[in-house]
Amino acid sequence: MIRGLYIAAKDLKAEFRTKQMLNSMAIFSLLVIVIFSISFGDLLSDSKIITQLAPGVLWISFAFAGMLGLSRSFASELENGCLEGLKVCPVDRSAIYTGKMISNTILMFVVELITVPLFAVLFNYSIRGVVGLALIIMLGTVGFISVGTLLSALTVNTRTRELLLPLLLFPVIIPVIIPAVMATAKVLSGGGIGDVFGEMRLLFVYDVVFFMIAQLVFEYAIQD
Amino acid sequence: MDDIISIKGLAKAFGSHRVLKNIDLTIKRGEFVTIFGPNGAGKTTLLKIMSTLVAPSGGSVMVDGFDVTKKPVEIRSLIGVISHETYLYSDLTAEENLRFFGQMYGMDKEKLAARIDELLQEVGLEYRSNDRVGTFSRGMKQRLSIARAVIHEPSILFLDEPYTGLDQHAASTFEKVLQGLDAKNTTKVMISHNIERSLKMCDRVLILAGGSIVFDELRHDIGSAEDFKERYEFFVHE
Numbered sequence: 001m002i003r004g005l006y007i008a009a010k011d012l013k014a015e016f017r018t019k020q021m022l023n024s025m026a027i028f029s030l031l032v033i034v035i036f037s038i039s040f041g042d043l044l045s046d047s048k049i050i051t052q053l054a055p056g057v058l059w060i061s062f063a064f065a066g067m068l069g070l071s072r073s074f075a076s077e078l079e080n081g082c083l084e085g086l087k088v089c090p091v092d093r094s095a096i097y098t099g100k101m102i103s104n105t106i107l108m109f110v111v112e113l114i115t116v117p118l119f120a121v122l123f124n125y126s127i128r129g130v131v132g133l134a135l136i137i138m139l140g141t142v143g144f145i146s147v148g149t150l151l152s153a154l155t156v157n158t159r160t161r162e163l164l165l166p167l168l169l170f171p172v173i174i175p176v177i178i179p180a181v182m183a184t185a186k187v188l189s190g191g192g193i194g195d196v197f198g199e200m201r202l203l204f205v206y207d208v209v210f211f212m213i214a215q216l217v218f219e220y221a222i223q224d
Numbered sequence: 225m226d227d228i229i230s231i232k233g234l235a236k237a238f239g240s241h242r243v244l245k246n247i248d249l250t251i252k253r254g255e256f257v258t259i260f261g262p263n264g265a266g267k268t269t270l271l272k273i274m275s276t277l278v279a280p281s282g283g284s285v286m287v288d289g290f291d292v293t294k295k296p297v298e299i300r301s302l303i304g305v306i307s308h309e310t311y312l313y314s315d316l317t318a319e320e321n322l323r324f325f326g327q328m329y330g331m332d333k334e335k336l337a338a339r340i341d342e343l344l345q346e347v348g349l350e351y352r353s354n355d356r357v358g359t360f361s362r363g364m365k366q367r368l369s370i371a372r373a374v375i376h377e378p379s380i381l382f383l384d385e386p387y388t389g390l391d392q393h394a395a396s397t398f399e400k401v402l403q404g405l406d407a408k409n410t411t412k413v414m415i416s417h418n419i420e421r422s423l424k425m426c427d428r429v430l431i432l433a434g435g436s437i438v439f440d441e442l443r444h445d446i447g448s449a450e451d452f453k454e455r456y457e458f459f460v461h462e
Contacts, residue, residue: 003327003328003330006324010320010324013316013320014313014315079313080309080311080312080313080314080365081307081309081310081311082311082313084277084305084307084309084311085305085309085311085312085325085372086328087277088275088276088300088305089300089325089329090297090298090301090328090330091300091328092297224272224277
């Protein structure tokens with residue numbers, strides 16, 4: 001576990017120094033929010049319609065921004081053969097997965113922290129239930145990144161990884177996106193944590209199950 | 225000297241393509257072995273099997289008493305790998321790179337700090353310790369790569385075409401640094417295409433061709449590099 005934390009710290013140090021991935025993820029996410037807010041135009045004044053549409057927009061922006069980050073996550077390890085360098089270290093393969101997952105999750109949280117306030121402004125939301133929304137975003141993000149990190153490793157050596165990663169990832173994360181959007185809609189329309197308990201439980205189970213599966217199969221994902 | 229690497233009947237195939245065929249090889253502790261061979265002969269595959277990166281299809285490979293298929297983690301803590309790729313992170317500084325790899329080998333914080341200082345001095349990069357590796361020349365990266373590979377004081381060093389991309393001066397500096405780190409009598413197995421340079425350093429020479437070892441002699445029995453080149457051509461084209 002400690003080595004996983006070292007890997008995450010290394011990734012975050014390099015990323016916060018260059019901000020290559022963070023900038024593109026944040027800008028992409030913000031652009032999605034801005035484009036949707038412009039294209040909805042007059043509908044933004046109808047609170048009933050916007051409550052139905054906005055949670056989906058929010059999760060679309062998270063999912064696509066996350067995809068950008070995930071596709072770069074292991075690709076950066078290919079530079080100078082660093083992934084091979086990691087593989088010859090006496091480190092359990094699951095530690096590499098854990099480290100990458102932690103760093104990807106933290107980057108996603110940063111992007112979400114930037115996106116949500118802009119979303120609230122452009123979609124005329126006074127965000128109530130901040131704790132509930134934060135919990136849903138956290139659970140949804142962990143599930144998304146758990147699977148995404150595994151698939152990012154699996155596709156990193158393919159020539160069409162930018163195409164292959166979303167094709168493989170989106171069908172698998174549907175069980176995360178649907179309850180996350182539903183729960184977000186409930187919270188944004190004034191619901192409390194009790195109202196979204198079912199969705200949160202589903203997200204939690206998904207997170208645990210996929211984290212465990214990824215830990216077990218990651219060794220095969222990065223095998224030569 | 226006891227055998228530190230013992231290979232018996234090693235075979236490796238990728239699909240129907242047989243890369244290594246029934247290889248038997250023993251390497252003594254402290255020996256410096258260079259493996260020559262044409263492209264596609266299976267040299268890198270052999271090195272990757274010994275360094276636990278690739279699983280063999282058949283036969284057995286023991287490294288310091290550990291089987292590569294059963295105890296890979298134990299073997300990884302005993303070996304260091306220097307490749308034509310540096311395994312260094314361009315966005316981290318020289319010191320951060322060494323610290324990260326030291327942490328991966330589970331080194332104690334204080335011992336690691338002292339070892340980083342010592343190695344940066346040995347490879348002549350202490351004045352660039354806080355600079356990003358991305359700003360280094362190829363030769364400097366390769367010297368830092370030696371420091372990375374020996375940070376945990378490995379018993380065995382695998383070198384996979386380390387001269388690739390180095391000019392004459394950088395290659396000489398690389399050799400000096402490598403020889404300077406030899407106090408602990410580390411076993412070295414090197415793959416190279418550079419006959420002149422590699423022959424100067426090693427104790428024993430192998431030629432791998434068509435997935436088999438076709439030549440195995442001690443360095444002092446070989447003669448000059450020119451003599452060896454003729455024999456190399458003969459064995460490779462046989």
